[in-house]
Amino acid sequence: MAKKSIGLTSILMGPIALDGGIGLSLTQIGATVSDSAVMSTSAGTFTDFNIEEQDTPFYSIESQKGKTTVAWSTYDMDVDTLIRLFGGTKIAGIIGAVSSSIVTAPGTGYTSAPTVAFSGGGGTGAAGTAIISAGAVTGVTITNPGSGYTTAPTIALSGGAGTGATATSAISTTSDIYVAPDTTPEIEQSVVITTKDNWIISIVRAKINAVLTWNFQKTKLAQVAITATILTPTKSNTPAYKVSEP
Numbered sequence: 001m002a003k004k005s006i007g008l009t010s011i012l013m014g015p016i017a018l019d020g021g022i023g024l025s026l027t028q029i030g031a032t033v034s035d036s037a038v039m040s041t042s043a044g045t046f047t048d049f050n051i052e053e054q055d056t057p058f059y060s061i062e063s064q065k066g067k068t069t070v071a072w073s074t075y076d077m078d079v080d081t082l083i084r085l086f087g088g089t090k091i092a093g094i095i096g097a098v099s100s101s102i103v104t105a106p107g108t109g110y111t112s113a114p115t116v117a118f119s120g121g122g123g124t125g126a127a128g129t130a131i132i133s134a135g136a137v138t139g140v141t142i143t144n145p146g147s148g149y150t151t152a153p154t155i156a157l158s159g160g161a162g163t164g165a166t167a168t169s170a171i172s173t174t175s176d177i178y179v180a181p182d183t184t185p186e187i188e189q190s191v192v193i194t195t196k197d198n199w200i201i202s203i204v205r206a207k208i209n210a211v212l213t214w215n216f217q218k219t220k221l222a223q224v225a226i227t228a229t230i231l232t233p234t235k236s237n238t239p240a241y242k243v244s245e246p
Contacts, residue, residue: 003245007196008037011072013084013189013208013228020235022204023190029084030076033223037072039193039201068230068241070191070203075221079176085210085224087185091177097145098126099172101155106136107165114160116140118169123149126169130157137165145172191228198246204233205240 014026045064048057074081079090098118110132118126126146131139137157146153155167191203206228214222230240 005195005197005199008032009194009196009198011037011070012192012194016188016190016205017235020205020233021238022192022202026190026192029081029226030074030078033073033075036225037070037193039068039070041068042066070193070201070206070228070230071226073223073225075223077222077224079178081224082178082212085187085208085226086212087181087187089179089181091179093174093176094145094172095174096123096149097147097172098123098128098142098149098153098169099145100170101128101140101142101167102170103137103139103165103167105164105166106138107157107162108135110135110137110160110162110165112160113137114157114162114165116167117156117158118146118153119156121149121151121153121169121171123147123153123171126153128155130160130165132160132162135162137162137167140167188231189228200244201241202244203228203230203241204235204238205231207231 010028011032012026012028014023016023044062044066046060047063049059051058082088083090113130113132114137116128116130118128123146125144126142126149127144128140128142130137131141140155149171152169152171155169157165157167187208188205189208191206193201209227209229211225212222213225232240
C-alpha cells in the first residue's frame with residue numbers, strides 16, 4: 001500500500017554525539033516560515049567515455065555524487081539562535097536592575113551623607129550611598145543595582161542633619177547583544193525532522209549554512225534561511241540518515 005507524507009511538526013537541531021552518532025540534545029530553532037521547508041537530492045555528476053565506433057558512451061561513471069539537503073527559514077532573530085547558526089558571542093543584558101539616579105533637589109544643612117533607601121518597583125536588593133558637598137546632596141551612587149524591578153523604585157533620603165533632598169531612580173532595560181564572529185565557523189549538527197503524519201527523518205551529521213535577510217519594509221519580516229547539507233557520519237557503519245515510517 002502506497003504511503004504519503006505531508007506537512008511539518010518540527011525541525012530539531014543540536015550537537016552531534018561524541019561518538020559521531022546522532023545527537024541526543026536537539027532543540028527547535030524558532031518557528032518555521034510557511035512553505036519554506038524542503039528536503040531534496042540533486043543529481044550526481046557523470047563522466048562519459050566516448051569512442052568513435054558508437055554514439056552512446058562506451059563507459060560512464062558517477063564522478064561526483066549528488067547532495068541531499070534540507071532547507072528551511074525562520075523568523076526567530078533571538079540572540080541564541082544567531083549564535084547557533086552563525087557563531088559569535090552574547091553580551092547578556094540586564095533588565096530590571098537600578099541603573100542610575102538623579103538628584104532632583106539637593107536640600108540644605110547636611111553635615112553627613114543621608115541614608116539612601118529604595119522602595120517599591122516590584123524588585124529587591126537595590127542600595128546606594130549619598131554624596132554631599134557644602135551641606136547639599138549632589139549625587140547618589142548605586143552600590144547594588146538589585147533585580148526584578150518592573151518600574152523605577154522610589155528613593156528616600158533620611159538623616160544627615162539636613163532636609164529637603166530628593167532623588168529619583170531609573171532601571172535598566174538593556175537586552176542581550178549579539179556579537180558576530182570575525183570569521184564564520186564551520187557548524188555541523190544533527191537534525192531530526194518530524195512531519196504532521198509522523199514520518200521521522202534522522203540526519204546524523206549535516207553542515208549548516210545560514211543566510212540572514214534583514215528586511216526593513218513594513219510588509220516583510222527579517223528572517224534566516226538555513227540549509228543543512230547531509231554529510232557522511234564519522235561513526236563507522238552509520239547511515240547518513242534514516243527515514244522512519246509512521
